Amino acid sequence: MADVEMKPIDESKKEEKTEEKTDSKEEPKKQPPSVPEEIKTNVALIERAVSTFEPRFTLRVLRTLAALRKRLNDKVLAEAVELVYPPNSQTKSILLSWIPKFEQTMDVDASTTSPAPTPRPKSDPVPEVEIYLRLLVLHHLLTNSSTLPQALKLAGETIEKMQNLNRRTMDPIAAKIWFAVDRTYELAGNLADARPLLLAAQRTASLRQDDETQASLINRLLRNYLFYNLYDQADKLVSKTSFPISAANAQHARYHYYLGRIKAVQLNYSAAHTNLQQAIRRSPPATTAPGFYQAVHKLSVVVELLMGDIPERSLFRHPVLEKALTAYFEIVQAVRGGSLSQFQATLSKHAAQFEADRTYSLIVRLRQNVIKTGIRRLSLSYSRISLRDICVKLHLDSEEDAEYIVGKAIRDGVIEGRILHEQGWLECGAQKSGYGFEVSDVFMRRISYCLELHNQSVKAMRYPLNAHRKELDAAEAARQREAEYLRQVGEDGGGFDDEPGIGEGY
Amino acid sequence: MTTQLGVLYQELLKAFTSQPSDLQKSGSLLAQLKIGLIDAGLLIPQEGVNPQDLSIAREILEIGAFWSIRTKDIPSFDRYFSQLQTFYNDYSSVLPPSPREFPIRGLNLIRLLTQNRIAEFHTTLESLPLPADSFASNPYISHPINLERWLMEGSYSKVWNAREEAPAEEYKFFVDSLMGTIRNEIAGCEEAAYNSLPIKDAATLLFFRSQPELLSYAQQRGWTVDLSENTITFTQKGEEKVEVPKEKLISANLLYARELEMIV
Numbered sequence: 089m090a091d092v093e094m095k096p097i098d099e100s101k102k103e104e105k106t107e108e109k110t111d112s113k114e115e116p117k118k119q120p121p122s123v124p125e126e127i128k129t130n131v132a133l134i135e136r137a138v139s140t141f142e143p144r145f146t147l148r149v150l151r152t153l154a155a156l157r158k159r160l161n162d163k164v165l166a167e168a169v170e171l172v173y174p175p176n177s178q179t180k181s182i183l184l185s186w187i188p189k190f191e192q193t194m195d196v197d198a199s200t201t202s203p204a205p206t207p208r209p210k211s212d213p214v215p216e217v218e219i220y221l222r223l224l225v226l227h228h229l230l231t232n233s234s235t236l237p238q239a240l241k242l243a244g245e246t247i248e249k250m251q252n253l254n255r256r257t258m259d260p261i262a263a264k265i266w267f268a269v270d271r272t273y274e275l276a277g278n279l280a281d282a283r284p285l286l287l288a289a290q291r292t293a294s295l296r297q298d299d300e301t302q303a304s305l306i307n308r309l310l311r312n313y314l315f316y317n318l319y320d321q322a323d324k325l326v327s328k329t330s331f332p333i334s335a336a337n338a339q340h341a342r343y344h345y346y347l348g349r350i351k352a353v354q355l356n357y358s359a360a361h362t363n364l365q366q367a368i369r370r371s372p373p374a375t376t377a378p379g380f381y382q383a384v385h386k387l388s389v390v391v392e393l394l395m396g397d398i399p400e401r402s403l404f405r406h407p408v409l410e411k412a413l414t415a416y417f418e419i420v421q422a423v424r425g426g427s428l429s430q431f432q433a434t435l436s437k438h439a440a441q442f443e444a445d446r447t448y449s450l451i452v453r454l455r456q457n458v459i460k461t462g463i464r465r466l467s468l469s470y471s472r473i474s475l476r477d478i479c480v481k482l483h484l485d486s487e488e489d490a491e492y493i494v495g496k497a498i499r500d501g502v503i504e505g506r507i508l509h510e511q512g513w514l515e516c517g518a519q520k521s522g523y524g525f526e527v528s529d530v531f532m533r534r535i536s537y538c539l540e541l542h543n544q545s546v547k548a549m550r551y552p553l554n555a556h557r558k559e560l561d562a563a564e565a566a567r568q569r570e571a572e573y574l575r576q577v578g579e580d581g582g583g584f585d586d587e588p589g590i591g592e593g594y
Numbered sequence: 595m596t597t598q599l600g601v602l603y604q605e606l607l608k609a610f611t612s613q614p615s616d617l618q619k620s621g622s623l624l625a626q627l628k629i630g631l632i633d634a635g636l637l638i639p640q641e642g643v644n645p646q647d648l649s650i651a652r653e654i655l656e657i658g659a660f661w662s663i664r665t666k667d668i669p670s671f672d673r674y675f676s677q678l679q680t681f682y683n684d685y686s687s688v689l690p691p692s693p694r695e696f697p698i699r700g701l702n703l704i705r706l707l708t709q710n711r712i713a714e715f716h717t718t719l720e721s722l723p724l725p726a727d728s729f730a731s732n733p734y735i736s737h738p739i740n741l742e743r744w745l746m747e748g749s750y751s752k753v754w755n756a757r758e759e760a761p762a763e764e765y766k767f768f769v770d771s772l773m774g775t776i777r778n779e780i781a782g783c784e785e786a787a788y789n790s791l792p793i794k795d796a797a798t799l800l801f802f803r804s805q806p807e808l809l810s811y812a813q814q815r816g817w818t819v820d821l822s823e824n825t826i827t828f829t830q831k832g833e834e835k836v837e838v839p840k841e842k843l844i845s846a847n848l849l850y851a852r853e854l855e856m857i858v
Contacts, residue, residue, distance in 0.1 A: 317721040318683075353720050354713045443725055449716070456747040489749045491799075495783035496748030507787045509795055525839055532846050539853050 123159050126152070127168040127224070131217050138214045138257045146260045149220070153227075153264065160228040162187055169221060172213060179218055186225050186242050216258050222246045223261060226268045236276050243269040247285070251292070263304035270308040279312055286312065294329070303335030303343070310346040319353050326350065341370035345384050352387065352450060357395045364388040369544070374408040382412040383445070389416045390450045393423050396457060415441050423454055426462030428483045431455065459484075459493060460502050467503040467516040474513040487512075599630040603650060610657050617665055624658050638680065649689050652681040656694045663701060663764040675702050686723065697762045700734035704768045707742055708775060715742060733761040741772070748783070750776050754801050777801065781815055790827040793819070 130149040137145035165187050173180035222242065229239035247269060250262055266289065273282035286309050293301040306329055313322035331343050344367035351360035367384045374381045385403065392399045404410060404417045415438035422431035435442070435451060442448040462482045466473055479490040494514055497503050504517035606623040631651055655678050662671035675698065682695055699722065706715040715738075722735065729735050737760065744752045753776055757769045777800055784791065784799065793805065802808040812819050818827045 319717045319720055323717075353717055355716055356713070449720060452743075453716075455743060459747050485749070486751070488751045492750045492780065492783065493748040495780070495787040499783045499786040505787075506789060509788060509791055525843075528843060528846065535850060542857060 123156070123164040124167040124171055126156060128171050131172050131213060131220070134216050134220055135214055138216055141257065143260055150260060150264055157227045160224060165225060165228055172217060172221070183218070183221055183225065215253050215255065216261060219246065219250055219258060219261050219265065223265050223268055226272065230268070230271060230275060239272045240276055243272045259298045259300050263300040266301060266304050266308060279315055283312055299332035299334045303332050303339040306331055307339055307342045307346065314346060314349060319350055322350050337370050338372065341367045341380070344370065348387060352391050357391050360391045361388070361395060364391060374406070378408045381408055385409055385413060386416060386445050386447060389413065389420065390447050393420060393454055393457060394450065398424055419451060423458050423461060426458055426465050428458055428462070431458045460497060463494060463497045464503055467505060470516060472513055472515050476512070478514065599627065599634060602627050602630060603654060606654065606657060610661065617661065620661050621665065624661060627654050645688050648681065648685060652678065652689065652692060656692065656698060659698050660764055663767050666767065668705065671705065696732055696734040700738055701764055703738035704765060707738055708768050708771045710775070737761055737765065745776065750780055785828045788828060790825045793824045793826055796826050
């Protein structure tokens with residue numbers, strides 16, 4: 089299973105990602121094979137996958153995609169195509185025509201740099217290879233904005249080809265192709281146009297039980313809807329489709345993230361929180377996909393605040409998150425302190441960032457939580473406080489407002505107490521004792537979290553092949569010992585009185 | 595667009611914009627127009643229609659939406675709004691923006707608010723074609739947003755004061771039902787937060803102008819009014835009896851046992 093290949097979710101995140109990666113990634117590694125060679129090995133793997141019907145090999149190839157993508161250029165792509173295809177193959181010339189401005193110089197390069205190092209293949213490789221190469225070319229075209237129109241054309245053609253071929257061994261590659269296609273449309277700025285295409289493909293994929301593609305497409309569609317803030321449609325899509333369980337972890341993580349966003353907008357915070365937790369747990373290590381990691385955490389911090397919880401301090405010290413979450417940390421401080429003015433100041437200070445993260449409207453909803461926290465703090469520290477003082481301390485606009493707000497807080501069970509209208513003060517009641525039946529609810533929540541974690545980890549476990557052989561041997565030995573023992577018992581005359589079943593009376 | 599449709603449209607414009615507008619006539623014209631629009635394939639726009647016609651179709655539907663509000667027909671408003679969404683969302687690149695778009699979107703938000711559909715309110719808000727931090731500068735949108743915020747935090751007096759600041763005539767239609775909602779909210783809060791209140795203060799808190807109004811309301815909610823002392827005493831719900839949620843506890847415990855069994 090391709091567990092840890094996660095591409096950044098959008099352009100801005102990609103930038104963050106590369107930024108942070110520059111220092112860690114540039115460390116000297118052992119010399120990797122040159123790109124054309126690597127592609128050639130990959131092609132061999134794909135062919136093996138096709139001939140043995142073993143998608144594992146294809147997945148292994150696709151796992152290298154993220155790394156490989158960064159090293160592509162016109163020259164190596166053309167070389168790779170030359171290496172893989174026989175000299176006068178038709179597919180080769182089609183593929184080469186997609187690789188930008190290389191037709192003229194190619195011959196020279198091919199003859200100088202690689203003077204026929206390997207025997208040329210005799211016939212065209214399987215169609216999967218062509219699609220794989222198209223995927224590489226497509227990714228390469230995406231790196232440059234001037235080749236975008238060409239990428240769009242290639243995307244359209246590749247999809248058509250893929251659907252005409254209709255081969256099950258192609259499914260894992262197809263899932264990646266869809267990602268690239270969607271990305272092409274997004275970069276070209278007409279994501280909405282891709283929607284009918286994706287929807288049709290999703291239908292086909294689910295009819296063919298093509299889990300990989302289906303998972304990829306559902307995520308693409310959700311992303312598409314959320315990009316245009318079409319939460320209703322996204323919600324309907326989620327309720328009408330079932331996400332394949334066998335999909336890769338990376339797809340699961342994305343799916344949960346999108347679900348979390350939809351639920352948060354619908355005010356279903358606890359469900360959103362569960363989904364985001366899943367997304368965090370399923371996501372690859374923070375350093376591999378920092379963009380995704382940060383995006384999920386941003387949302388999860390806000391959702392936690394909306395639920396009335398305060399996120400842990402240690403979260404904001406995480407090396408990957410520290411810088412990205414600064415603004416959110418300030419919001420948390422404001423909510424924790426129950427200070428409306430500080431909250432407003434922070435909100436307006438970081439408005440642009442929140443808007444870019446698309447959490448602005450969620451954060452605005454926090455206002456009432458800030459007030460509630462403030463009142464709660466006051467009610468804990470005073471046994472009696474005048475409405476005037478509440479108004480001043482919480483920076484409310486008028487005493488009249490304060491009275492209504494406190495009244496609502498009492499009704500909602502935020503605080504215990506009574507308002508004495510004639511005297512104009514709030515008398516705070518005793519706090520409820522901490523032991524009631526609601527405690528069992530809290531326990532229930534925690535226990536089910538632990539159980540869920542346990543079950544998920546059991547599911548995620550992988551067992552080495554034939555490891556049970558040893559145990560079987562051990563069991564076999566034990567059985568023999570037991571037989572031996574029984575035999576001995578029998579030889580002794582079986583004179584155990586309390587041994588049921590083999591007594592003499594029977 | 596046929597000439598007949600054009601004539602009807604002109605008539606509708608005249609009937610609707612005249613002071614005071616002729617609601618009955620507009621209604622019958624709207625019904626005819628809708629049939630006409632369906633015939634012309636404009637009600638649910640098909641491929642390859644003239645943008646000019648589309649914007650007229652949009653205008654007819656917009657008038658229909660306002661007309662529904664004025665005739666206090668909320669389900670009809672709902673229908674017009676769903677039909678308009680196609681024009682606002684899918685044809686936004688083809689059609690020039692309509693000046694009535696945001697008033698109608700705002701009205702829809704208020705409608706959701708008065709019906710206490712808060713989740714939908716927020717979903718709709720998210721899908722507005724505006725960046726979230728510019729909501730405040732759009733009067734039609736900021737009005738419902740402020741109302742929602744005040745309702746949620748409990749600043750009822752602000753809601754009350756804002757009822758005169760509606761950015762469009764149609765918004766006032768919702769004010770009454772909104773006031774009913776907040777009065778019930780306040781009453782609920784008072785029952786929980788006060789032991790008793792002087793009648794005069796209770797009237798101010800509940801925004802009643804006269805005592806009889808208050809008294810009938812108090813009767814409705816079952817409050818004890820003491821006229822000699824001029825106070826209202828709220829019935830104490832008493833300490834709620836704590837009931838052990840037996841079934842829940844049992845099923846939870848069984849679940850733990852089963853899971854433990856699987857683990858061990």
